[in-house]
Amino acid sequence: MRGEEPSVEEAVAVAMASLHNPEEEVAWDDVKDFKDAEAIVIKLTTKYCNEFAPTRHYVAIETRCAALDIRTDYGVVRTTGTIDRVRELPDLRRGVTDLKSGKQATEKNDDGTRRAAIGAHHLQVGIYTLMAEVALNEQLEAPAEIVGLSTTKEAPIAAADIPDVKTALLGKEGYVGMIEMAAKTLKDGLFRPNPGAFTCTKTWCAGYPRCPYHA
Structure with missing residues (x-):
């Protein structure tokens, strides 16, 4: 952002520090899994810095946005958060870029190339876009972008555009x-069960033993 060439070695060191000192509790199956993770972190961070990041022109990185109040028929929905990145295209249009990591962060196209897995991320980058427009005081006309950083041993990186978020x-x-729908849900206090959620397990949900909705 300052026009200086970043140090890839420093980026790798920061990534490794996050792996060794996570903010959340992590349960490793064994030492081998941790060693494999170290190798992937080094490879993926280095590849992102050397191969992917130079192809993008970012005008904002990790921008903390002021609370955005969205008025609905059911009350005000307040969104807060940090925008991952805002990129600028050669035609000067701007749009939100969000980095996603994980084993399923990328998927194959029919021709064998890869693209980022979008899933439900379009809703998240949609909120980011609304907040970024207020923070930057401009309309973001470029498609939003998901960048998938796959945490497999091959560590592929791929992007995918989302035209309308x-x-x-x-x-x-x-x-x-969906913001209107969420406001109604919050006002009524009725939340659908979600057996497909990562937290639908004995480990994360106190109500799991008595809940009839999971498999």
């Missing part, structure tokens, strides 16, 4: 936006 959230004629 705001309509699903804000709605349009004949369709209610």
Whole structure:
């Protein structure tokens, strides 16, 4: 951002420090898994710095946004957070870029090339886009972008554009936006069970033993 060439070695050192001193509790199956993770962190961070990052022009990185209040028929929904990145394209359009890591962060196209796995990330980058527009005081006209950093041994990195990330959230004629739906859910206090969630386990959910909705 300052126009200086970053040190890849320092980036790797920071990534390794996060691996060795995680902010959340991590349960490793064995020493081998940890050693494998170290190798992947080094390879993936180095590849991102040397091969991917130079292909992007970022105008904002880790930008903390002020709270954004969105008024709905069911009250005000307040969003807060940090925008991962805002990129600028050669035609000067700007859009949000969000980095996602994990074993399933990328997937293969029919021709064997890779793309980032989008999943439900379009809703997240949609919120980021709304907040970034307020923070930067401009409309972001470029597609949002997901960058997948796969934590497999091959450590592939791939991107995927999402052309429209705001309509699903804000709605349009004949369709209610998901922010409106969320506001109604919060007001009514009715939350759907989600057996597909990562936290739907004995480890993370205190109500798991008596819940009839999981398999």
